[in-house]
Amino acid sequence: MKYVDPYIPEDPVAEEAELLQGLREGDAQAFEKLVRWHFGRLFAVANRILRSETDAQDAVQEAFVMAYRAMDRFDGRSKLSTWLHRITVNAALMRLRKIKRLHEVSVEDLGPKFSDEGYRRDVGPTWKRTAEEDTLEQERADQVHEAIAQLPESYREIIMLRDIEQLDTEQTAKALGIKPGAVKTRLHRARQALRELLDPYMQEAGV
Amino acid sequence: MTDKPCQHDHSHDGMLLCSELAQFLDDYLDGKLEGETLEKFEAHLKLCPPCVQYIESYKSTIHMTHKALCECEEDEAPKEVPEALVQAILHSCTGCKGEED
Numbered sequence: 001m002k003y004v005d006p007y008i009p010e011d012p013v014a015e016e017a018e019l020l021q022g023l024r025e026g027d028a029q030a031f032e033k034l035v036r037w038h039f040g041r042l043f044a045v046a047n048r049i050l051r052s053e054t055d056a057q058d059a060v061q062e063a064f065v066m067a068y069r070a071m072d073r074f075d076g077r078s079k080l081s082t083w084l085h086r087i088t089v090n091a092a093l094m095r096l097r098k099i100k101r102l103h104e105v106s107v108e109d110l111g112p113k114f115s116d117e118g119y120r121r122d123v124g125p126t127w128k129r130t131a132e133e134d135t136l137e138q139e140r141a142d143q144v145h146e147a148i149a150q151l152p153e154s155y156r157e158i159i160m161l162r163d164i165e166q167l168d169t170e171q172t173a174k175a176l177g178i179k180p181g182a183v184k185t186r187l188h189r190a191r192q193a194l195r196e197l198l199d200p201y202m203q204e205a206g207v
Numbered sequence: 208m209t210d211k212p213c214q215h216d217h218s219h220d221g222m223l224l225c226s227e228l229a230q231f232l233d234d235y236l237d238g239k240l241e242g243e244t245l246e247k248f249e250a251h252l253k254l255c256p257p258c259v260q261y262i263e264s265y266k267s268t269i270h271m272t273h274k275a276l277c278e279c280e281e282d283e284a285p286k287e288v289p290e291a292l293v294q295a296i297l298h299s300c301t302g303c304k305g306e307e308d
């Protein structure tokens with residue numbers, strides 16, 4: 001395959017504003033610049049999730065098509081590059097779900113467990129692995145990606161709005177058209193479900 | 208999983224139950240919990256190792272999720288762009304333009 005240099009603007013902030021205007025007016029050249037500018041970074045993101053260059057390329061292609069179609073709905077609350085990042089992560093996670101034949105989990109089934117008296121009963125052995133250890137960083141990232149890929153869309157979405165776009169509760173509520181209280185509940189359930197999904201792996205003794 | 212519930216006495220007045228902690232957890236971790244609720248929350252943790260352990264793993268989950276989703280460092284990105292793929296992307300986008308609802 002023939003490789004060419006990416007497009008690297010001198011002033012990224014000014015360029016982003018200009019591209020955005022072009023994109024909203026349906027300017028094909030603006031979109032081409034956007035693709036050449038962000039391809040490498042988005043490919044790296046997808047490849048980190050899929051660990052296959054072919055699959056990563058497919059995911060990036062899918063993400064750009066989705067972004068192109070959703071451009072009207074980009075509201076500028078985060079940087080265009082961050083928005084593209086979120087769309088790419090989602091495309092890669094959905095591809096990962098398909099490749100690994102992962103099933104969507106029920107968040108209700110992964111809720112915390114308490115006795116009738118309200119005592120906690122869901123804590124098994126302490127996590128032997130730590131979130132910081134470097135030696136197995138790739139393996140651990142794979143586990144986390146698979147866990148997120150198993151979440152139902154509304155839960156995956158809220159995790160990504162918070163963790164990628166870094167929206168606060170109010171902003172997330174506005175983006176999703178739900179009440180702040182509902183954002184908090186959904187986010188907590190999503191994190192709780194991820195904790196349960198990661199629990200067996202995190203309990204294993206590290207090497 | 209352990210079947211042993213936490214052993215402290217929840218029976219006296221105003222003590223939060225383990226099951227009541229969840230609603231305050233994210234605010235607690237964000238440092239947004241204050242006043243009486245914060246006091247009650249912390250009083251529970253002092254007496255309840257299972258909840259402390261749970262919160263540690265919940266915190267690790269947030270940390271790991273964040274790390275797994277973060278934007279890549281620039282140096283991870285390939286220095287060049289595959290031209291055929293760029294063309295394929297542009298083609299599928301200009302191709303999909305007419306299909307817009």
Ligand SMILES: [Zn+2]
Pocket residue numbers: 120213224225251255257258
């Ligand atoms: Zn407790």
